[in-house]
Amino acid sequence: MPVVKLTDHIIRNKLMDKIVSYEQVIEFVGEIRNLRQGYVTNFFWDEQKHPYWILDNSFFYEKCENCYILFHQNIGFTNIFYISTSLEAFSEAYQQITINNDHVIDVVCRNEGKGELDILKGLGYEPYKCLYRMSHIGLLADDNWERSDEVVYANDLDVDMVYEALHQDFDPICEQLPSLQEVRDFAKRQQILMIKDGEKLCGFLIFELSGTTTWYLRYWYTSPEYRNMRIGAKLLKASLIDGKMTKRQQLWVISDNENAIKRYEHYGFVKEKIYDYVMIKRYKL
Amino acid sequence: MKEKIIEILSDLRSEFDFSEEGVDFIKEGMIDSFDMVCLVDELEQQFGIKISGVDITSKNFSTVASIEALLKKNGVE
Numbered sequence: 001m002p003v004v005k006l007t008d009h010i011i012r013n014k015l016m017d018k019i020v021s022y023e024q025v026i027e028f029v030g031e032i033r034n035l036r037q038g039y040v041t042n043f044f045w046d047e048q049k050h051p052y053w054i055l056d057n058s059f060f061y062e063k064c065e066n067c068y069i070l071f072h073q074n075i076g077f078t079n080i081f082y083i084s085t086s087l088e089a090f091s092e093a094y095q096q097i098t099i100n101n102d103h104v105i106d107v108v109c110r111n112e113g114k115g116e117l118d119i120l121k122g123l124g125y126e127p128y129k130c131l132y133r134m135s136h137i138g139l140l141a142d143d144n145w146e147r148s149d150e151v152v153y154a155n156d157l158d159v160d161m162v163y164e165a166l167h168q169d170f171d172p173i174c175e176q177l178p179s180l181q182e183v184r185d186f187a188k189r190q191q192i193l194m195i196k197d198g199e200k201l202c203g204f205l206i207f208e209l210s211g212t213t214t215w216y217l218r219y220w221y222t223s224p225e226y227r228n229m230r231i232g233a234k235l236l237k238a239s240l241i242d243g244k245m246t247k248r249q250q251l252w253v254i255s256d257n258e259n260a261i262k263r264y265e266h267y268g269f270v271k272e273k274i275y276d277y278v279m280i281k282r283y284k285l
Numbered sequence: 286m287k288e289k290i291i292e293i294l295s296d297l298r299s300e301f302d303f304s305e306e307g308v309d310f311i312k313e314g315m316i317d318s319f320d321m322v323c324l325v326d327e328l329e330q331q332f333g334i335k336i337s338g339v340d341i342t343s344k345n346f347s348t349v350a351s352i353e354a355l356l357k358k359n360g361v362e
Binding site: 026027029030031032033034036041044045046108110137138209210211212213214247248274 | 298299300301309312313314315317318319321322323335336337338339340341342
């Protein structure tokens with residue numbers, strides 16, 4: 001099973017310090033904003049995700065002029081985030097650093113993000129994928145919906161199976177795959193629904209509930225040999241029943257995944273004008 | 286000021302009722318950190334202020350009352 005391994009560069013490079021808390025990130029934001037020279041970022045703290053990066057020591061930063069660059073070490077690539085007075089300041093700071101694997105930057109914006117993307121292209125990045133945010137506003141689960149008896153909550157013994165399927169079938173570069181501990185905690189919170197055929201995994205769905213208002217689909221998977229058997233529909237319905245009190249349901253989908261988009265639209269989800277452009281810079285020896 | 290804050294929040298997330306007293310928007314998942322960045326920009330533009338970086342914490346944006354207190358601290362009447 002793959003595990004996150006820090007690159008030699010990060011171990012050797014004492015300039016990159018570990019991020020140890022949420023408060024520390026807030027201090028970075030404060031420091032940059034207080035320069036009163038503008039503020040841009042592609043880092044949005046997620047209580048359900050980022051604490052794990054701190055716990056597994058895979059989250060680092062480097063302080064530069066007018067900019068903090070944050071690094072999240074993944075298997076085979078590094079996610080880059082900026083907290084900066086401007087993209088130009090980030091661009092200058094970025095040119096001072098070197099990392100010996102592929103770099104990935106997500107640009108989340110409410111428009112086409114042309115300015116941001118052009119600057120990143122100038123730094124050697126190329127477009128990898130684009131994701132849309134899709135949402136449904138209002139109650140979604142119908143009172144008449146019944147949960148299929150086949151759907152169960154994943155338990156501790158199922159966690160490895162789910163983790164392996166995630167890492168085999170999802171794209172780690174644009175789908176921000178969870179660590180084993182994260183998957184374990186999703187299971188503990190009863191946020192992994194699954195259907196099994198004996199010991200075989202037919203499909204699973206991971207979702208989050210933010211308070212009582214928002215349902216968020218994280219991962220939805222059907223094993224290839226069980227497709228077209230309504231496994232996915234049963235899982236989705238069951239999770240929406242669990243989140244039936246929510247007034248907003250949302251998810252991110254890869255823009256060229258037309259089948260998935262059609263399925264979400266079928267359930268009443270609509271595309272928002274919020275995009276996540278995933279840009280990659282390939283490491284060259 | 287309270288009405289204006291509610292209006293800005295509602296523009297950001299029209300599906301929620303921000304006028305309900307005592308609701309913690311962050312804990313309830315009504316706004317996330319992406320919304321919070323947009324909210325700070327909007328408050329700064331609408332009220333003509335600059336919010337200090339150290340004040341950009343979840344606590345200061347979790348209720349209408351906390352946002353109101355933050356604006357007052359920044360000289361908004």
